[in-house]
Amino acid sequence: MAEAVVPVRSGRRSVLMTIGRQRELSLLAIMFVLGGIVSLIAPQFLSVDNFSQVAVLASITAIAALGEAMVIITRGIDLSIEAVIGLVAYCVARSLELHLVDPVGALAIGLVIGLVLGCVNGFVIAILKVPPIVATLGTLSIFRGIDYVIAGPHQVPLASLPAGFAHIARTDILGVPVFVLLTVGVVVVGSLLLRSTRFGRQVYAVGSNPEAASILGIPSRRVTFTAYALCGLLAGLAGVMWVIEFGTINGTAATGVTLAVVAAVVVGGVNTLGGSGTLAGAAIGALFLGFIANALILVGLSQFWLQAIYGLVILLAISSDQLIRRSVQRANTRSTAR
Amino acid sequence: MTATAKSPSAVGRAARSLVRWETLLAVALLGLIVMGNALSPFFLTPKNFSNLLSALMEVAIMALPLTLIIILGEIDLSVESMAGLASAILGFMWAAGVPLEIAIPAVLLVGAVGGLLNGLLVARGGLPSLVVTLGTLALFRGMALIVLGPRGISNFPPAFTALGFGDVPGTVIPWSFVIFLGIALILGIVLHRTWIGRQVYAIGRNAGTARYSGVRVTRVRTSLFVLSGVIAAFAGVILTSRLSSARADAGAGMTITAVTVVLLGGANIFGGSGTIPGTVLAVLTIAVMQNALRLASVSVEVQSIALGLLLILSVLIPTVAHQAKKVVDRVQRSRHQSADAIAGEHTPVTGIEEELS
Numbered sequence: 245m246a247e248a249v250v251p252v253r254s255g256r257r258s259v260l261m262t263i264g265r266q267r268e269l270s271l272l273a274i275m276f277v278l279g280g281i282v283s284l285i286a287p288q289f290l291s292v293d294n295f296s297q298v299a300v301l302a303s304i305t306a307i308a309a310l311g312e313a314m315v316i317i318t319r320g321i322d323l324s325i326e327a328v329i330g331l332v333a334y335c336v337a338r339s340l341e342l343h344l345v346d347p348v349g350a351l352a353i354g355l356v357i358g359l360v361l362g363c364v365n366g367f368v369i370a371i372l373k374v375p376p377i378v379a380t381l382g383t384l385s386i387f388r389g390i391d392y393v394i395a396g397p398h399q400v401p402l403a404s405l406p407a408g409f410a411h412i413a414r415t416d417i418l419g420v421p422v423f424v425l426l427t428v429g430v431v432v433v434g435s436l437l438l439r440s441t442r443f444g445r446q447v448y449a450v451g452s453n454p455e456a457a458s459i460l461g462i463p464s465r466r467v468t469f470t471a472y473a474l475c476g477l478l479a480g481l482a483g484v485m486w487v488i489e490f491g492t493i494n495g496t497a498a499t500g501v502t503l504a505v506v507a508a509v510v511v512g513g514v515n516t517l518g519g520s521g522t523l524a525g526a527a528i529g530a531l532f533l534g535f536i537a538n539a540l541i542l543v544g545l546s547q548f549w550l551q552a553i554y555g556l557v558i559l560l561a562i563s564s565d566q567l568i569r570r571s572v573q574r575a576n577t578r579s580t581a582r
Numbered sequence: 583m584t585a586t587a588k589s590p591s592a593v594g595r596a597a598r599s600l601v602r603w604e605t606l607l608a609v610a611l612l613g614l615i616v617m618g619n620a621l622s623p624f625f626l627t628p629k630n631f632s633n634l635l636s637a638l639m640e641v642a643i644m645a646l647p648l649t650l651i652i653i654l655g656e657i658d659l660s661v662e663s664m665a666g667l668a669s670a671i672l673g674f675m676w677a678a679g680v681p682l683e684i685a686i687p688a689v690l691l692v693g694a695v696g697g698l699l700n701g702l703l704v705a706r707g708g709l710p711s712l713v714v715t716l717g718t719l720a721l722f723r724g725m726a727l728i729v730l731g732p733r734g735i736s737n738f739p740p741a742f743t744a745l746g747f748g749d750v751p752g753t754v755i756p757w758s759f760v761i762f763l764g765i766a767l768i769l770g771i772v773l774h775r776t777w778i779g780r781q782v783y784a785i786g787r788n789a790g791t792a793r794y795s796g797v798r799v800t801r802v803r804t805s806l807f808v809l810s811g812v813i814a815a816f817a818g819v820i821l822t823s824r825l826s827s828a829r830a831d832a833g834a835g836m837t838i839t840a841v842t843v844v845l846l847g848g849a850n851i852f853g854g855s856g857t858i859p860g861t862v863l864a865v866l867t868i869a870v871m872q873n874a875l876r877l878a879s880v881s882v883e884v885q886s887i888a889l890g891l892l893l894i895l896s897v898l899i900p901t902v903a904h905q906a907k908k909v910v911d912r913v914q915r916s917r918h919q920s921a922d923a924i925a926g927e928h929t930p931v932t933g934i935e936e937e938l939s
Contacts, residue, residue, distance in 0.1 A: 321712065368894060368898075372898055372901075373901055374894055374897050374901070375851050375852070375897065377657065377851070378841070378851055378893060378894065378897045379894060379897075381838055381841060381890075381893060382890040382891065382893040382894035383890060383894075384838065384890070385838050385886050385887070385889050385890030385893065386886075386887050386890035386891060388886060389883050389884060389885075389886035389887035389890065390887060392883035392886070393881070393883045393884060393887070503716065503719065503720045506713075506716055507717075507720070510713065516709075516710055516712075516713040517710060546728075546731070548724065548727035548728050548731060549724065549727075549728060550724070551720050551721075551723050551724030551727055552720070552723075552724025552725050552727070552728060553724065554720040554721075554724070555717045555718060555719070555720030555721025555722070555723075555724055556717075556724075558713065558716065558717030558720065558721075559703065559714065559717040559718070559721065562703075562709050562713055562714065562717070563703065563707060563709070566707055566708060566709055
């Protein structure tokens with residue numbers, strides 16, 4: 245009797261665990277189905293131009309989401325990421341406008357500013373031991389304030405950026421946009437860092453059980469600090485990409501982007517309690533959100549729906565994760581009880 | 583020996599009550615007022631202070647239930663969006679010809695439903711409140727945008743706009759401040775004088791222990807999120823009244839200030855401690871600080887930097903003080919121990935007493 249029941253149970257359990265594990269695949273499947281429906285309503289959805297535009301826009305969110313994912317895997321959160329992107333974007337655009345740097349120098353400036361701001365977050369959280377939510381809510385206000393102070397009412401127009409700079413976003417290599425290649429490159433490097441290096445394993449260890457990690461002698465302060473610093477660096481890169489994509493930059497650039505970034509990470513299957521998740525998942529999460537935004541416009545719904553959908557997506561993603569986790573646990577306890 | 587051991591701890595207790603966070607805050611508040619008065623003759627003119635208070639009241643009202651939620655060890659980031667949603671729905675209903683006597687209760691009901699959503703996901707779903715309320719922060723704001731779009735509704739009757747803008751007749755006390763004090767009084771009594779408050783503290787200190795002691799943890803958590811939703815919606819109504827305009831982006835950015843107020847008021851972000859009087863004092867402190875900064879013609883932008891610093895410092899200072907206290911304790915203990923050791927080897931007990939005194 246028991247023998248007849250057990251295989252069914254374990255079969256169901258393994259299905260659930262597969263769904264839980266293969267978040268990337270299930271997201272792609274949902275996108276495929278939704279894409280089919282949308283293309284029936286709006287045939288232009290299926291054009292190559294449209295796809296590459298979605299991917300270019302999503303790659304900015306994706307780059308930021310990679311940093312955010314790393315921080316969330318350590319059981320933290322970075323709410324200041326939109327202010328980092330905005331501040332970097334303004335500084336980069338302004339220094340290009342004043343001809344202080346060439347485009348390569350601009351990229352360097354953006355990365356350095358992002359890294360410094362990330363180190364500020366890392367210092368406050370890892371060294372001063374202020375909880376991430378308070379620290380990054382504070383630096384959100386501080387970084388944005390600095391952005392406003394530097395920018396004032398000034399707006400850097402697209403025309404004052406060097407010719408060809410904004411064109412990078414439209415450039416492609418063998419038909420693939422540069423931004424997408426860049427994102428794929430960062431995902432590959434980042435995934436290698438998390439999967440195959442000591443630092444990467446330490447990131448997961450600190451996130452899944454901080455006490456055990458410190459007992460094992462993992463330098464959790466250093467790991468946490470590095471995660472926030474890297475998050476700042478990637479936010480800096482996203483800031484430079486923001487300038488390239490949008491061109492016209494003022495002190496309010498990237499306001500509200502944190503929600504999209506966190507939504508991408510959560511949808512991408514990163515556990516909000518820390519300790520699990522992949523960078524590829526976060527990037528696909530960003531693509532998923534970009535895809536939804538695009539579908540909304542094509543179907544004719546107003547842009548105002550986007551914010552609500554980000555919220556809904558966050559809530560659905562964490563609730564379904566929790567349901568899967570609970571039923572796996574229940575199945576586990578049942579099978580061990582037998 | 584016992585006498586000498588007792589007297590420092592008694593002194594310590596007195597010192598500790600002297601350096602209670604609320605006392606420090608009250609001293610800082612007085613200091614700011616004295617300094618501001620010396621700097622500018624306009625600093626504490628009643629009208630000036632009244633304007634300033636009424637501009638801060640929506641945040642202050644939101645901060646009251648947020649205090650309870652933070653004591654519980656949770657957080658509600660969605661309050662600013664709930665205020666925006668309340669404003670949008672109020673404007674939408676008013677523009678559609680619904681009288682305010684019906685529209686306002688309806689809006690409060692929306693607040694309750696929104697709060698219930700947060701509460702159920704956190705308390706029953708076992709999900710982290712940070713991420714849940716980040717989700718509803720986006721969801722409620724998005725719903726506000728869907729309801730009202732980019733337009734503003736502004737032809738509200740004067741009786742309504744007096745709620746957020748007017749003063750109690752014959753004084754310069756804004757009505758909204760009276761409402762704030764009323765809610766503070768009720769929540770203060772509930773938190774500090776009833777079994778409900780004791781349950782809130784118990785859950786914040788250790789939810790597991792509280793559950794085994796018979797506290798209905800899920801119910802308390804859910805109800806506090808509902809309360810937070812209703813009061814945030816009410817703050818949205820007051821905001822609409824003060825600006826005489828309903829907008830979907832109403833209240834944007836208020837969450838940071840509300841969290842700053844609660845933490846500056848001495849609540850512990852990890853739960854288990856915090857008081858309503860502390861939050862009230864923090865509201866007054868921030869009002870005075872903003873007034874001082876404005877009179878010193880510090881721009882709003884720099885004020886936002888100051889607010890962020892204040893938020894981090896209000897958590898950092900108690901942590902550092904706690905660490906310092908631990909170090910001092912350890913040093914004292916080791917001195918005691920070495921003194922005991924010396925005593926055991928060479929001298930009778932009376933010897934140390936002389937040494938210590």
